[in-house]
Amino acid sequence: MKIYNGYKRLPRNYTLMTDEYEFTMSNGYYQNGMQNQIAAFDVFFRKVPNNGGYAIMAGLDKVIEYIKDFSFGEQELSYLERKGYGKSFVEYLKNLKFSGDIYAIPDGTPVFPNEPIITVKAPIIEAQIIETAILSMVNGAMEHATGARRIVEATPDDVTIMEFGARRADGCEAAIDASIYGIMAGCDGTSNDIAADMLNMKGLGTQAHSWIESYDTEYDAFLAYAKAYPDNCLLLVDTIDTLRSGVPNAIRVAKEYLVPNGYRLKGIRIDSGDLAYLSKKARKMLDDAGLEDAGICLSNGLTAESIESLIIQGAEFSSLGVGDNISKPEGRMGCVYKEVALKKDGNWIPKIKLSNDVSKTINPDFKKLYRAYDKETGYAIADIMARRIENVSRDKIVIADPANILKHTTITNFKLEKLQKTIFKNGELVYDDPEILEKQKYCNEQMKKIYPEVKRTKMPHEYYVDGTEEYVEFKNVLIDETKKIAKNKI
Template identity: 35%
Template sequence: MYTNALLTDLYQLTMMQGLFFEGKHNQPCVFDRYYRTNPFKGGYTVVAGLEHLIDYVQNMHFSDDDIYYLKSTNLFKESFLDYLKDMHFTGDIYAMPEGTVAFPQEVLLRIHTTKDESLLLETAMSMIMNHESLIATKARRVRTVAGNDTLMEFGLRRAQGMSAGVYGARSAMIGGFNGTSNVLSGAKFGMPILGTMAHSWIMSFPSELEAFHAYIRQYPNNLILLADTYNTLKQGVPDAITVFQEMKDAGTLPKKFGIRLDSGDLAYLSKEAKKMFDAAGFPDVIISASNDLDEFLISELKLQGCAINSWGVGTHLITAEDSPSLGGVFKLVGQYDGDVFVPKIKMSDNAEKISNPGIKNVYRIYDRESKKMKADIIALEGEKFPTIKNLQLVSDKTPWRSRVIYANSFDVCPMLQPIFQKGKLVYHKPTLAAICDYADEQIQTLWPEYLRLVNPEEMWVQRSSKLSKLRNKILQEESAKFM
């Protein structure tokens, strides 16, 4: 049986073999994972995928079938394949917890291990965390405009594969959704599963009213009726009112009941339906909507005064339709020559692609009174920012801009937590419910201007002075080689 050890790009394995025969495969090194631009032209990214990554790392090994396949390619030598048979992760990983709000250039994950283990991890790790962070971020944008309305993830049938659908549903929960239609995700992750009925149910009976009656007989406590199969206002809503009244008279009407709209002018139909339900004595009715929704359409519908209080969001969420990838990268930031750590930098003609060298952490500055974020500092591991002194911030992009955060007005929080130490998991994996609560708390630390869908404010993120000096020193030394 093939394992996920083969879930990598060919060049990772060929580089591993090359380093093996060069005697560099076991060289200790440090890699950073970060991204360069927020997705959806937004003001932040929500970190997700860590639990999936942990599972991958814990089960990373090569099976006999893996080795046999690699041998059949005629690209790999016997001694290297023998070496792979016993390979497993032996290093350290530090990461921002799932649900953390992050920003471009920040270290989201840091790996201390050998060159070959780092290379083997890169592709799968990037795929997992790029995708799941992308969906969590999209979901949070939807939650931002939906307020306290119910949000249901409906994207499985439009997902780009099983893994995208299953883990995308989990990521949507981290982003603020209430549940999913995806039964497998519900089983794997303990998520609430939600759903109503399809138009085919309605069309399976001689009339819509009979279809409603049949559904109520089977599911009297899951009472959301699909009301747009034939004519929403002339038939669907009146038929729903009929069955709701019958149940009310019989004393069997549940606390939660309502309709779903899946087509037409959702603003107009929901407002007219609400008038009809109010007139019939059902002011607490749920009006749910689906049909290619995203954060922009939900925002527009709310501006138009729609009466919708429950949303099923599918295609545009699960595919991250308007920003289908998160450009996360994985860069070597240092390696050991004997006992000496040597910082490394990736240079480029594109300034934004020049990496930050050295072993780093992200230090988040919170306003002590409001508990809101003030700034993030990318700094060398172990740097201190005492709260009893004024904190001077100078913008990397515009060094003529600066600001002072006054002493005793702020708190400092290092954002990376140890996940693996010497190959052993040391991180206590929180429940999904705890992750969702933490994600909600994180988003509350952002000022409203960072949550705008269009042209959001940019969080103040800068390098520490020590990191900047190290970076400039290495850049000058490397540049001098070409003079």
Template identity: 45%
Template sequence: MDFKELMLMTDFYEFTMSYAYFKQNKHNEIAYFDMFIRRIPDGGGFMIFNGLHRFIDFVKDFKFDEECIDYLRKTNYFDEEFLAYLKDLKLNVDVWSVKEGTPIFANEPLVTIRGTLIQAQLLETILLICINYSTLVTTKAYRIARAAQGRGVLEMGSRRAHGVDAAIEGARAAYIAGCSATACTATGEKYGVPVTGTIAHSYIQLHDSELEAFRSYAEVTPDNCTLLVDTYDTLHSGIPNAIKVAKEYLIPNGHRLKGIRIDSGDLAYLSKKARKLLDAEGLEDCKIVVSNSLDEYIIDDLILQDAKIDSFGVGENLITAKSTPVIGGVYKVVANEKNGEIIPKIKISGNVEKVTNPGFKKVIRFYDNDTNQAIADILALKDEVISKDEYLLFDPTAPWKQKRIRNYHYVELQVPIFVNGQCVYHAPSTEEVRQYCVEQMDTLWEEVKRLRYPHRYYVDYSQKLFDLKNDLIKQNTMDI
């Protein structure tokens, strides 16, 4: 995607609202927006935050060039004074964000932006694009990798991805979440993710026989030879021919058959049969790789059936997060400034989950000092002082449910990213984000990470935020 397309990657109402702010001389007023996700996908117990790296790059490069202005002029919505304002616009926003690889939960502020009305508004769509997809796929990939219970998971979804950008970013997300490699070469080049690949069925079909195809591939790649064995008949042709190539060519020349891949049929049954055939011929070190529309539930079932599988190739169900292909990330105003005072704002809806949490806030995560396991999160107003000795947690939907905690430490999840438009954050490498994700996911209780019916992790409010929210609801519904 070129620069002009990125700059115009907004919902058009962001421009029409900005024009109205400008004509009303409100464009220099300051507002605060929170980006958060309303619901955890797949009925899961957590999400993993991702996508910040791309948003940082966009904010750094933000500028409307002449081509962008020419297009906006052609829409006949805006006058020349406003277009000149956009052309000279330089971002001086403040941005706070959760770090990539952090486990997160519904309705927590993930990214908070403070800026003039126009600047903060024009960042809405690109922010949601960057965060929503990457967070969705990272979460899905973690579930899949966790289901594999230490066996390798290879990301193989590029050809089913919803576009080039999704293929590249989805493969990065999968690696951060625990996948061992990707088939997407562009992701390997851009982000340093390990790449992997062998042969397709077409390679075998374009030789005179399966045996000839296997032998030719082994001759070219003797140290990395994984053979696809299900083109014709897995048990009676594919595996016997793979064994024959191993014994007649690879082993006599000082090499070993690295693996076989099965891409169809009953994977549990075939893997067990394959393991017996390989072991009987002294190929105990030959790995069995399977693919074929896998997801976390199928992988979980295969392991329960004692399938003899060493690694899984996962494509469409990962890269598209097929079971829940959209995540409900939103961007809502939570406060504005008047004469230096922060005025909290709330959106009220008949749909309870759409009622927003007002004010300039922070997210605090409590950890048990003895186990380093996360206890709960709270949303608090930014200026609140949180006790380091004792804290009373309560469920904001059922305030009588309370828990007093001691012997803990806490961290503020959001960190400064931009201050007055200048980036103050050093974005870590993909490898560093991957390691950080491992460390952070280890702080969650196993019950929270269950595939099915996970334990609910509590995200509570401080008393001050709880009172503020209820007061604003009363003030804004008294006349209804």
């Protein structure tokens, strides 16, 4: 179990964190002697939340801990016996450990719809039972990370972003995840002290409106805070009236107490009202009072869109407090876990799920996934799926839309990079999972390689997730063959 400054990343055994049908299927596989059948499953999502152009891979750290500790103890086995599963199946589970391979795109990588972000290759019962927990961990983590990165992309580089969302999260573990993945995606810090301690950082924050309400006057509250924290005095100025009371009282405390005692006012925070208008007026008042170095922090339900609007309006701010749209973003990832191949007699047999909705027809087979970069600009130009048995050219590739082979293009002058890394091999962890701040640096570097048009908040350019021409032709043949088989059996 990986320890985060004394804290366990996963607080309990999550082996039973699965949907019941995983056990009904697994028991059925066992009864039919299929427990050694090797299968491949892909984790992917079909649409970026909030009509965005990209998502951020996250949650691999939790998946690693979960798989490492995957085992059935007495409590889990007792539950399954009470459910009525046979003694032979329960005895089989008693000795079950994960013995397969897992390939995944590293945390912090920008990822796109319909590409395999995680691939599991394992005996089918093992692969089936771990589905629910993996999806739960990755879906939540990616929602937090993607929401945070949208905020980061909308914010100027010289502005500090503080994650304030613990109280808005769906439970304490979700709050910790939001803080950790928010920092991984580029936030500078968090107000969540347990997450800060886990990451060996300092929690960030000021005071609540209740502090001001607990004193006879706003001035008394500000003065008391300044005396308690003279070298870190950032005052919340919107409890009564931002411009007529809050800012004037902050200036008064700075002039009457902080400056005479050798300190400076660190700044003010505005948490309500017209943030653009109030911040500009407050900036002028602070500057006129000789407090040009005092910062302005803005908060109150900030989104990527509202931050962009503040910038357009000329709002004045040096830091942002963002909560709701990291800890509980509106969009859902919707990651799914689909079987793509079975291994028989040493050969992979591709599997496909068809749908009347073309967008829900999966990309079959045990695949390779590449990212192609333009050698001249360094920007990513496409993610490319290929069959494992396929030799992919490094000079010229014809790529096509997996849903429409007529939409194809030829790319040249590119560099290819394999996106998935080997995480587990034969049940053993072979991947050195980086620390969160290393992942943050990596995320920042990777986002610089994505075209600005893909990253824009409104109507982003659709990034290409294509297959090699060989792969797309193979997929179309498989679709036709599957339909013929189904038709002949009707």
